[in-house]
Amino acid sequence: MAESKTLNNLMAAFAGESQANRKYIAYSKKAAADGKINAAKLFQAASDAETLHALKHFEVAGKIKSTTENLKDAVAGENHEYQEMYPEFLKDAEAEGNQEAIRTFTFALKAEAVHARLYQEALENVDQTEEIFYYLCPVCGNIEKAVPDKCSICGVPGSMFIKY
The missing domain is CATH 2.20.28.10 (Rubrerythrin, domain 2)
Known part of the structure; x- marks a missing residue:
């Protein structure tokens, strides 16, 4: 899909729906922990609905390519996260002395490096059937x-x- 207002809107909607999905999952877990089962179920159902919306927006935007292209995109995204994004986030958290943020950013940085390696392996072995x-x-x-x-x-x- 060529660059357009609609494409930009689809991608903004994808981002918003994706964030709502994760937020509602967190809310569902909290409600369940609080013993509020009906609220937990509603948050889970809404999370699944937001996922449906996000996936359709992403598809209509033409962002789902071949498996090889998707793996290349995943490698690039994970590399960006652990090489550029999280190191900057860590610097800020360290400067502010936020130990919990340091911990979560460190875990994510290290895990994203593993994800990048696994995606690269999958890309190199994309036709493996085992x-x-x-x-x-x-x-x-x-x-x-x-x-x-x-x-x-x-x-x-x-x-x-x-x-x-």
């Missing part, structure tokens, strides 16, 4: 191809990793 499983650390977002004894980034036990 199934690979991935394991997600639910604390820091690290992804491994085998369950570790403990997460190399945050130290959480490997038994907590989620299989994909």
Whole structure:
């Protein structure tokens, strides 16, 4: 799709709906922890609705390409995050002495480097047919191809990793 107001609007809508999705998931988890099951279910349903909207906007904007092109885009995005974005965010958090922000930015920076490597491997082996499983650390977002004894980034036990 050529650059236009509509394309810009589709991408702005994609960003907004994507953020609403994540926000509502966080709200759902909090409501569930508070024992407010009806609010938790509503937030989860709304989160799923926002995902539907975001995915359709992204599709209509013509942003979904071939798997190879999508992997290249993912590598570039992850590289940007761990090489440029998070180092700058860390500097600001350190200057302000915000320890929780330092922790979350550090975890994300390290995990994004792993994601970039895994996307690059997938790109180099895009035609591989042997199934690979991935394991997600639910604390820091690290992804491994085998369950570790403990997460190399945050130290959480490997038994907590989620299989994909």
